[in-house]
Amino acid sequence: MDILYKIFLDPFVQMGAAPDLLVQTLWEGLVAGVLYSLIALGFVLIFKASGVFNFAQGIMVVFAALTLVGLHAHGVPAFLALALTIAVMYGLAFSVERFVLRPLINQPDIILFMATFGLTYFLIGLGELVFGGDPKVMISDQLLLPRGAYEVKMLGGFVQFQKIDIAAAVIAAIMVAGLAIFFQKTRIGRALRAVADSHKAALSVGISLEYIWVIVWFAAGIVALATGIMWGARSNVSFALQIIALKALPVLILGGFTSIPGAIVGGVIIGVGEKFGEFYWGPLLGSGIESWLAYMIALVFLLFRPQGLFGERIIERI
């Protein structure tokens, strides 16, 4: 009886008793969710266009952030470093297409998945070799990112909104809007959608797969850079980020591998669910449930909707 009380009643009483804390938890969940969404977005872009489950997205985030910080540390002005990093991400996209994807055309999905594992190892080694393994501070001031926090008085208490978090949310919104316009309105965007629907049909109307793949990996690289800057500004830039990127996986299965809105909504659900679980139900189970709670939430959703919230309906034929 006591345990039921603790699970079903206690947390809600707490929520009611301290509404300001509730809002704070909600906000932190939202922000974490936005960052998960950004990583998931990179996955979705690549999966949609090439059917590759890109395990290397997490390390791409780290690599992009490291390149940016590393260039700045060598005396390159912040915004020039940003431009150069974008160029590096283009180079990465080009090399991945040329040396990994092209020779592996027509191979089963699992082989391509493995190849991105190889890529992950390669990038970890390269990143540590060039920039060193120690955590670095993101150059948020030089990039004109705000710092500090707003304290808002509400519900009989104070709720703190970090400015960097607000900036992250805004940038994420801009990026998603930009991607949506890019996908819907531009010539390349249409080609991308055609490739996503069917590689063969796209080829037959004269769309170059190779070119499209470079574009999507480049787009995923830019998303990775944005994620890296935001996440780096919140904590710092280190290889631990790569592990955090695994958190984007439940977001993906929740939202569906092929859906951009799914990545956003899934991210928010996972982020908020995780923070609530940790804050209100965590003490019951002992701390650290954050590490698996997200997966469990996603798993429960999956049992009801196997293709994710927004995934395309799975039609199976013999």
Added chain:
Amino acid sequence: MFYREAGQYKTNYIADQAVFPILQDRIGIIAILAIAYLVVPFAASNFTIDSVLVPLLVWSLATIGLNLLTGYTGLLSLGTGGFMGVGAFACYKLTLAFPDANIILLILCSGFFAAAIGAVFGLPSLRIKGFYLAVATLAAQFFLSWCFIRIPWLYDYNISASIEVPTRSVFGIPVTGPTASSGTRYIVVLSIVVLMTWIASNLVRGRFGRMWMAVRDMDIAAELIGIRLYQTKLLAFAVSSFYCGVAGAMMTFLWLGNAESESFSINTSFLVLFMVIIGGLGSLMGSFFGAALIYGLPIVLRFLPGVFGLSVHAATVEHVQFMIVGALIIVFLIAEPNGLARLWQIAKQKLRVWPFPY
């Protein structure tokens, strides 16, 4: 010339269904086993046994386990590390509960605990498949990892949150713990691996294996010809986890001598998946090759600079090693996506028709 089955007539079904139907293969396997049992324990140094041969066999068994699931049944799993951990911790609790029981039996029994947990976490496979399932099995991995840290009962309330392997003897010879000799442990590991590989090879050739492969090739079609998907998939999860659990128990008891949550982390899962894919999906032979390559590669790379007389900074070596392993995986996948098992088949075919090209 030497490797040719011409003239080997089979006159009964038993001969036709033998594990090794070709005489040369039989001679080969007997020779390998003879060397492994009679020569290696006396010829190899303790270092070679402890840090090369025993780990190799343990990883091979885990790889066979995952291969049964991923290679034969087509279900991608990233929870291998967790299932290995279940085996290890179950074995530890069993040795505490039954201090006088035969340790080899306990190691094998701990597989059943892993099998039960594996079947539970295999339940989502009834609804979801492909990469969705892979991510769902990550839930198992992270949840189990968390359990290994947060449930002190599992490691007997040890302050360091790790398990220390107690000394246990079989027929008066210490098999586990600090007093056991490398040779004894090697023989035990080898015997378990040989036995379980033999069982696996019969499983995959028999009814269950055929059911698994039908599910792998197309599950709806398999369902239409009367294979019960639920039971088949869950059985695959259970058997696979059994193998992984035994591998985990051996890893702790016969190789490392202690274990903590970190030994069974997500990286272990990835490592075993590497071995499966590099070795060849759906090949028991390939599991051994894959384990040898992935486990051996870093060792070779570590010693390589020394061989050429180069002195490189240790950290640099590690980073370059990461890069080389990553690049080699990609190169290897491009060169032979079907894994080392396929190369082995090609070699055998070449040998068969030698000296003619075909």
